[in-house]
Amino acid sequence: MEVESAKIDEINVPTILPAEYGSFGLTREKVLSIYKRMVLIREFEKTAEDLYVTRGVLGGLSHLYLGEEAIAPSVVSVMKPGDMVLGTYRGHGHALALGIEPNKVMAELYGKEGGVARGVAGSMHVIMDPEKGALYSTAIVGSHIPIAVGVAYAMKFYGNGNMAIAFFGDGTVNIGAFAEGLNMAWYLKVPVLFVVENNQYAEYTKTSNTLGGGSIAKRAEALGVRALVAYGNDAFSVYRAAALAEADVRKGRPVLIEAVTYRMKGHNPYDMASYRPQDEVAHWLDRDPIKLMESRLLSDGLKEDDLKAILDWAKKEVEEAVEYAEKDGVLPFDALYGFV
Amino acid sequence: MEMNLAEAIREALEEEMAKNERVIIIGEDVAAAGGIMGVTKGLLEKFGPERVIDSPISEIALAGFGTGAAMMGLRPVVEIMYMDFTPLALEQLMNQAAQVKFISAGKLTAPFVLRTQYSLGRHNGPQHSQFFPSFFANIVGINVALPSRPKSAKGLLKQGLRSDRPTVFIEPSYHYFDYTEDVPQDDYVVPFGRAEVVRRGKDLTIVALSRLVPEALAAAEELEKKGISAEVIDPLTVRPLDVKTIADSVSKTGRLLIASDEHSQASVASEIAADVYELDLAFLKKPIRRLHPPEVHVPTSPALEEEYMIDQESLIRAAEELMR
Numbered sequence: 214m215e216v217e218s219a220k221i222d223e224i225n226v227p228t229i230l231p232a233e234y235g236s237f238g239l240t241r242e243k244v245l246s247i248y249k250r251m252v253l254i255r256e257f258e259k260t261a262e263d264l265y266v267t268r269g270v271l272g273g274l275s276h277l278y279l280g281e282e283a284i285a286p287s288v289v290s291v292m293k294p295g296d297m298v299l300g301t302y303r304g305h306g307h308a309l310a311l312g313i314e315p316n317k318v319m320a321e322l323y324g325k326e327g328g329v330a331r332g333v334a335g336s337m338h339v340i341m342d343p344e345k346g347a348l349y350s351t352a353i354v355g356s357h358i359p360i361a362v363g364v365a366y367a368m369k370f371y372g373n374g375n376m377a378i379a380f381f382g383d384g385t386v387n388i389g390a391f392a393e394g395l396n397m398a399w400y401l402k403v404p405v406l407f408v409v410e411n412n413q414y415a416e417y418t419k420t421s422n423t424l425g426g427g428s429i430a431k432r433a434e435a436l437g438v439r440a441l442v443a444y445g446n447d448a449f450s451v452y453r454a455a456a457l458a459e460a461d462v463r464k465g466r467p468v469l470i471e472a473v474t475y476r477m478k479g480h481n482p483y484d485m486a487s488y489r490p491q492d493e494v495a496h497w498l499d500r501d502p503i504k505l506m507e508s509r510l511l512s513d514g515l516k517e518d519d520l521k522a523i524l525d526w527a528k529k530e531v532e533e534a535v536e537y538a539e540k541d542g543v544l545p546f547d548a549l550y551g552f553v
Numbered sequence: 554m555e556m557n558l559a560e561a562i563r564e565a566l567e568e569e570m571a572k573n574e575r576v577i578i579i580g581e582d583v584a585a586a587g588g589i590m591g592v593t594k595g596l597l598e599k600f601g602p603e604r605v606i607d608s609p610i611s612e613i614a615l616a617g618f619g620t621g622a623a624m625m626g627l628r629p630v631v632e633i634m635y636m637d638f639t640p641l642a643l644e645q646l647m648n649q650a651a652q653v654k655f656i657s658a659g660k661l662t663a664p665f666v667l668r669t670q671y672s673l674g675r676h677n678g679p680q681h682s683q684f685f686p687s688f689f690a691n692i693v694g695i696n697v698a699l700p701s702r703p704k705s706a707k708g709l710l711k712q713g714l715r716s717d718r719p720t721v722f723i724e725p726s727y728h729y730f731d732y733t734e735d736v737p738q739d740d741y742v743v744p745f746g747r748a749e750v751v752r753r754g755k756d757l758t759i760v761a762l763s764r765l766v767p768e769a770l771a772a773a774e775e776l777e778k779k780g781i782s783a784e785v786i787d788p789l790t791v792r793p794l795d796v797k798t799i800a801d802s803v804s805k806t807g808r809l810l811i812a813s814d815e816h817s818q819a820s821v822a823s824e825i826a827a828d829v830y831e832l833d834l835a836f837l838k839k840p841i842r843r844l845h846p847p848e849v850h851v852p853t854s855p856a857l858e859e860e861y862m863i864d865q866e867s868l869i870r871a872a873e874e875l876m877r
Contacts, residue, residue, distance in 0.1 A: 297625075331658035338656045349624065349661070353648050359617020360649060366618065367625030370577070370603060377621075393614035400609055552655040553694045 237453045241513070243290055247448050248506050249523055250286035254278055254306045255503055256527040257315055260535060261305065261322060261336075265482040271322055274352075275336040278306030280446075280477030283502035284410050285310035287451035288378060288470070289346070291459045295375040297348040297364055299357040302337035303410075304350045307380055311347045313339070319534035325541035332544055333552060348377075355385040358394030358407070365403035369465060376404035376462045384415025386429050392436065395469070399437030402465040406458050407438065409469060410445060412476040417488050433469035445474030446502040449509070474502070556736045559592050559729035561703035562668075565710035566593065566630065568740065570600050573628060576714060579606040579618060580632025580668075589634060590670075590729055612638050616645035619665035620719075624653060628714055629665040635681050636671040636723060643688065650719040651694035666713040666720045673764060673814055674727040674862060678853035684763065684814040687821045689721045690791045696720040696745050697792040701728070701766035704736050705789060708743030715742065725764035732767070746793030750802065754784035757808035757875055760799055760825055761785060765812045765863060772868035781876055791821045796828040803829055807838035808875045812863055817845040844871045 234244065258277045264270045278285070285307045289298065300307045308318045313329060321328030322336045329341040340350035348364065351357045361379035368375040385391055386409065398405050409429050413420055426432060430440035439461065443454035451472050458468035475497035479486035486494075507520055556564065570576045578584075578593060584607040587594030597605040608615055612633055619631035633639050639646075646667065653663040671684040689697045696718050700706030706724070713720035743749075751766065752773050761769035766787045773783040784802050788794060803809045809829060811822040826841045844863055852858050 330656060333658050334656045341657055343660060351649060353644065356645060356649055359614040360621035363618035363621025364625050367622045367627045370627060390613050393611040396609060397611055397614040397618065552659050
């Protein structure tokens with residue numbers, strides 16, 4: 214274990230300076246690409262929140278990635294063609310990080326035909342474009358963990374050096390599929406990377422209050438899965454952990470990364486998260502992953518104008534996605550019979 | 554070639570594995586031990602540890618593994634030792650495997666076979682004997698096969714391994730070893746959704762599920778001696794369910810007896826009865842009769858278990874009542 218994670222509130226991962234990132238395989242190009250995805254996700258999710266809550270255009274369940282934007286874009290940067298991501302109901306960020314067009318993700322939220330799943334599956338299932346490495350997402354906590362083990366077994370069987378990556382939240386480590394899945398991954402020696410986005414709340418309940426043993430990373434290690442702890446608001450820290458894990462994982466030694474972060478908002482867009490202490494919220498809002506990344510980029514030679522150009526691009530992408538989704542049609546009902 | 558049910562199932566597995574290297578088997582005790590009743594014996598030696606895999610006692614992970622490996626193009630046969638353990642895997646089956654194609658709007662499928670067996674009649678008690686196919690028959694997007702006899706079982710398993718949907722394959726271990734029949738050596742499939750009329754008759758129709766198919770055939774022989782000609786139908790699969798073959802038979806006989814080791818409420822037998830009623834009431838000479846075990850759990854004591862179980866005698870009695 215790289216860092217003791219018994220008390221996640223006090224986590225103290227050494228800051229990685231831009232001058233060091235080359236030592237673990239990051240390049241300026243990759244950093245910029247991660248940053249662009251982070252900003253795109255932030256803008257997309259802000260708009261989604263607006264559409265669900267303020268404007269009431271969208272309805273149903275949705276789970277935003279606000280505050281966790283450093284994680285998915287950094288992890289997927291170590292992927293090679295044929296690697297596959299499996300995720301959850303909090304998946305808009307992963308879909309966008311994998312390069313799925315914002316139009317298709319937004320149309321899925323709208324239930325329109327141009328969505329990644331033709332509008333059939335909705336917000337909780339947007340990680341869906343196998344050609345881009347987006348294999349599957351489930352709305353049931355933890356159920357994709359054993360599925361990822363099966364996916365990874367197939368990759369090992371075919372011997373093509375690919376790996377599966379399963380993203381999930383901290384609440385997931387209390388569900389049976391987590392223990393069974395990690396143990397099975399260890400037993401079968403399959404190339405699977407588990408990424409826990411530890412946003413510290415399992416729905417509305419503080420995770421540390423319900424976590425026997427107090428540590429997610431230790432729980433993974435007890436099941437034979439090597440654990441790395443990363444600072445989830447720091448893209449460099451997450452990338453470093455993913456790069457460290459990758460070599461092991463591709464050799465059939467599963468790794469779990471615990472990326473400690475914080476949900477900026479509630480469990481879903483309608484949840485005002487009043488169960489969280491205000492000082493805790495303030496502490497973490499002050500550690501915005503995008504602002505942290507921007508300060509690094511500025512000290513690495515980028516100009517404010519460069520950042521603004523990226524923000525403008527992201528806003529435009531999201532605006533166009535909303536326009537596309539608004540105009541798009543709904544699949545004829547009879548098409549559903551072709552999907553069962 | 555003469556073989557029993559266990560041998561026919563093993564032969565189907567062996568032939569499919571030889572034909573398609575993407576067919577793999579995983580389950581508790583299936584490899585080194587060859588299965589607790591020997592159904593998978595010899596397959597590890599023949600196909601190696603990458604394709605015949607002993608698993609930890611992890612039913613959730615087993616069903617999830619099958620789903621994930623199938624999504625990537627493997628054809629897993631996941632064995633869950635007793636049917637009583639399958640509810641542990643039900644979440645994976647109904648929310649994940651059955652819905653993969655839907656959630657992906659047709660981009661992905663998860664075609665694996667979940668083999669299991671119910672061992673009513675082997676004195677294994679209330680948690681190792683149960684039969685509840687309606688749990689699975691209610692799930693859209695999967696197949697539910699109830700192999701009952703060696704010849705059809707072989708073809709059904711092969712069909713399951715070539716289907717594009719997950720298939721739950723429930724075997725009656727009561728009949729694994731107790732009789733043999735001639736099983737063709739050639740490569741054949743038994744299509745899903747087509748019931749088999751296993752005995753022709755004209756006075757009444759007996760639809761029997763799983764373990765009770767051979768029992769119903771034996772009962773029909775006895776009924777014949779009493780001057781009652783029973784037609785016996787084996788649905789083979791209960792999702793899809795071939796109502797037409799059953800209804801055609803009932804339109805001829807006018808009497809329907811459905812025999813199943815399930816408890817009666819919300820059972821597959823209820824479904825068959827409802828489907829026949831919906832088609833046409835006019836041809837029924839008597840109300841449909843369902844024969845089920847009593848409303849208690851399966852007792853372990855051999856004497857009590859015997860009393861619990863439907864047998865030839867109770868089938869004959871129910872048939873005679875319908876003929877009155």
